[in-house]
Amino acid sequence: MENKQYILKERPYGDVTSDTFHMRRVSMPSLREGEIMVKAKYISVDPYMRGKMNEQKTYTEPYVVGKAIYGAVVGEVVKSKDKSYQPGDFVQGIMPWQEYCSIHTEDVTRVNVPEADLPTALSVFGMTGLTAYFGMMKIGRPKEGETVVISGAAGAVGTIAGQIAKIFGCRVVGISSSEIKNHYLEHDLGFDETINYLTTDDLDYELSRKCPDGIDIYFDNVGGKISDTILEQMNFFSRVIVCGQISLYNSKEKNIGPRIQSMVLTRSMLVQGYIISNYYDEYPQALSDLTKWVQEGKIKSRETIINGFENLPRAFMGLFRGANIGKQLVKVF
Template identity: 50%
Template structure:
């Protein structure tokens, strides 16, 4: 039986904010499986800020997307046909097969997940790269101590909300920066953040940071860069640590991002500022995943997901990342499980 696949490809490299011209849906038949391959029907796909960087033809920590090729990214699917001894029909798997409805995967490209342990979506979020990014970035670089103040930008996003909770587990005082009163309420009332700052309504961010962080800032987990980070850096304590996870404020700028120079501040405060990606810690993923799962089971970690439905809505969901329309992990549901028990 011939199966018609739909794929979302990079149609052209965007200048500034991506739009409808950036992406294109194409159709092609799924090829016959070879030995060692499985056919996956996509259930959920992840949309993430780092994908914007891969749309540029420039050197980075990961290869750029090629024009005309499928947008690669984290996805969960169900095996509907197998020519592999390691997978059977009905297995739920995770991989980087990205924005397409079907994918013929080699058995080494994917790994099986157990739907009985936690909702499968968590493996793209709190138990996946999202949670691991928060875990290693905060604990390995930020090293929060009991009683210290941790500030997080992009705090209501998937990574930021995880960082804040881990910081609380470690006994820190946590201040989250986000873009709506709804998000601030979520951080404080549901996740236990001590304070929140709505950057859209604050007139003087440095003064607000000073007000909400009377003892200064010991750890700043930076997800956004830009003027928000400029303001936080003015309130650093001596020996502060700054894990730099993202700079979403600059991803769609057409000109180079220019701001205050940080060297003087880092010298005066003897502060550490270090960029990182989760891939730096790939050899320690089992350690992080085990601890995150334990905290989740113990009720110490909570998560929220924003899930949009429909394959054709993947590009618009991706653009929502830059509009602040999500709380927690942003996912797109493509299809239902076919062989669910």
């Protein structure tokens, strides 16, 4: 049987290109006691992977040049050397970008949903949903009537974060790069207002028009100039959830922004970054709340799915061009 794998061919300097990746054929994995062979069904592409392509260690180890890229995968067990897993079971875990891999069962979790719902294990019930949940619940702490602004609003985390804020009775303003995305946010997800940051001449003015009472919570997915502008309009005792800085991930130079400390001081602002794994012990409660909200129809999950293992690089690079609405996934089999 054929087995394909993507490796990191070279570290990108600036934008990721197709030269960053190389697809190669590898042998089918062998199995040791306690392991399963997993056929990848859906592979998640995520902005944080850009950081792992750099040489420097951050909160996570860099990818190794010449070795497989890895990330979140949902797959089907096709062989098992663990009695508690049978062929046909679905599992998720951190696995290589590879059609078939072997993995110890201690490193996977079972996914008990029908095959048609597998994408949700990587979106609303995966890192995406958990990131939105903990950012909003632990740092944002939304209260009824507050104004919440979300950048990267039509992306995986942004769509869920906005819907959580709506559950708590907030007025939610989403920022994205297109009218199609903004239409989706307002008409399908119930966002109150949206702004297209690419077509507006004056983001500061648009924000003040759409947030007449100022901003109480800012869910920052993008950083850079968009965030610089938003921070100027934060209220007293406002909270800034620093979730991601995607607009800077491909920067070749160190980015110098405004000095925000005076603003933080005089407005008693809370500015807090976080990494989802900080809240690992609380995942069960978060998943229980997210499940309830999805069942009640309060949260809708959307995935943009590209077919074909060979399209993994294209799907990944698309994140930096805003090609996705909701969670970007690649369907392998």
